[in-house]
Amino acid sequence: MTSPVPKGQPSPLIQMAQRLTLSDAHFRRICQLIYQRAGIVLAEHKRDMVYNRLVRRLRDLGLDDFGRYLGMLEADPNTSEWQAFINSLTTNLTAFFREGHHFPILADHARKRTGEYRIWCAAASTGEEPYSIAITLADVLGQTPGRWKVFASDIDTEVLQKARKGIYRLDELKTLSPQQLQRYFMRGTGPHQGLVRVRQELANYIEFNVVNLLDKQYQVPGPFDAIFCRNVMIYFDKNTQQDILHRFVPLLKPQGLLFAGHSENFSNISREFWLRGQTVYGLSKDKI
Structure with a gap:
């Protein structure tokens, strides 16, 4: 039986955090x-974020020194703690139909293509983006087996776990129409009131997997009609961005589309893509 914490004295976890310094x-x-593992560039102003996220890992492992934690990582390049380290430092800001101007473009593009429409969502996060893509394709192409497929990936295993479950708060789906909400989600009842789950009929069209965009070769089922790589490149330096874009080229079908985030400009870093619309790119070789 553990002894109670004396009144007015911080808990052991708080005491531990107080004496840790970075x-x-x-x-x-x-x-x-x-940077070596995930290509992420951390600026000095991210120091507090790094501390707050990693101190939780040290608590979980019973460590009281950042040096010991880093030494543990460096001593074993294959330890599972590397994934926890990456998960801790990955930023996951997403929403359903975020940057909504992309989805009518996607719908129009898919409508004009023949064969199975294949798309890669390269930063799936907790699933809102790939499910938004899937809803768009289901609306325009229907749900006939073999008509379309979404491959969704992320480097963060924890967010992918949530994405696979497909459970969200109802208030997170404000950008969906009532018809889409009814058609593609099931409402929770009782203790699950206020939650919704993606219907299995829609989820079956999405395959989730871990992919590190730093890898020299991607284990993805390309080529694709479109690639969504939005709000990811901002975390990489210019050389890493160029390398990733170069690896995208053979993964896009002729006249395929690459969707970028609102603050990303690929025209300045790659001659292999040209700007076709608002943060939408095509292969330069297709322009000729």
């Missing part, structure tokens, strides 16, 4: 390691 040297090592 030195300049340790912060630099963290920045180097996450």
